[in-house]
Amino acid sequence: MKEFRVSDIDTQVSSRIIKSAVTPRPIGWISTTSADGVDNLAPFSCYNYISSDYPVVMFSSKVKQGGKPKDTAWNVANTGEFVVNVVTERLAEQMDQTSAELPADESEFDFARLERADSTHVTPPRVADALISLECTNIESLDIHDRAVFFGEVETFHIDDEVLVNGKVEMDHLDTVGRLGGPYYTSVNRMELTREF
Ligand SMILES: Cc1cc2nc3c(=O)[nH]c(=O)nc-3n(C[C@H](O)[C@H](O)[C@H](O)COP(=O)(O)O)c2cc1C
Numbered sequence: 001m002k003e004f005r006v007s008d009i010d011t012q013v014s015s016r017i018i019k020s021a022v023t024p025r026p027i028g029w030i031s032t033t034s035a036d037g038v039d040n041l042a043p044f045s046c047y048n049y050i051s052s053d054y055p056v057v058m059f060s061s062k063v064k065q066g067g068k069p070k071d072t073a074w075n076v077a078n079t080g081e082f083v084v085n086v087v088t089e090r091l092a093e094q095m096d097q098t099s100a101e102l103p104a105d106e107s108e109f110d111f112a113r114l115e116r117a118d119s120t121h122v123t124p125p126r127v128a129d130a131l132i133s134l135e136c137t138n139i140e141s142l143d144i145h146d147r148a149v150f151f152g153e154v155e156t157f158h159i160d161d162e163v164l165v166n167g168k169v170e171m172d173h174l175d176t177v178g179r180l181g182g183p184y185y186t187s188v189n190r191m192e193l194t195r196e197f
């Protein structure tokens with residue numbers, strides 16, 4: 001067993017370790033619309049929900065070299081809205097393509113040939129083929145080290161009939177993709193544990 005004191009190691013090393021240790025991570029595939037009306041789409045695996053009865057999600061966006069925010073962060077800060085699209089296996093390839101750093105006036109929806117679907121309560125469109133999407137309004141933001149952290153109140157869920165059984169999401173029908181360290185992703189390998197207590 002080796003010990004790595006964070007204050008003694010390079011930031012690249014700690015980054016690599018944390019990205020391998022916190023796995024698998026859910027992927028928030030986040031659509032936003034710029035003030036100029038350009039639809040942006042990018043994956044964020046620093047993503048989770050932090051409250052469920054009153055659903056709130058969070059994601060963090062690294063500030064780029066020179067202090068520039070990523071387009072997603074800029075759009076959320078300026079418009080207060082975003083949509084989280086759930087990534088399933090059939091969308092994995094296109095999700096990965098949307099991590100391309102395109103100029104702010106080009107849309108990753110078009111780059112990855114993804115169809116848009118209108119949202120109902122926010123401006124950013126949904127990924128039409130996503131089986132679940134969450135319309136969110138930004139309720140809080142924080143700056144932590146080199147990250148801008150955004151919290152979003154979920155206003156509306158969109159759920160495809162394909163994953164609904166008797167009005168509930170059937171986990172057997174949702175092949176969610178997760179992020180591992182390095183270039184790796186993981187797909188669902190369901191393991192059921194029965195509790196004796
Ligand atoms: C699966 C995956 C997860 C990612 N997670 C994050 C993340 O949590 N935070 C981040 O800043 N960048 C993350 N990235 C990189 C961004 O997607 C990438 O920088 C993208 O170009 C940002 O787009 P934007 O400038 O349009 O917002 C991730 C990339 C991939 C492929």
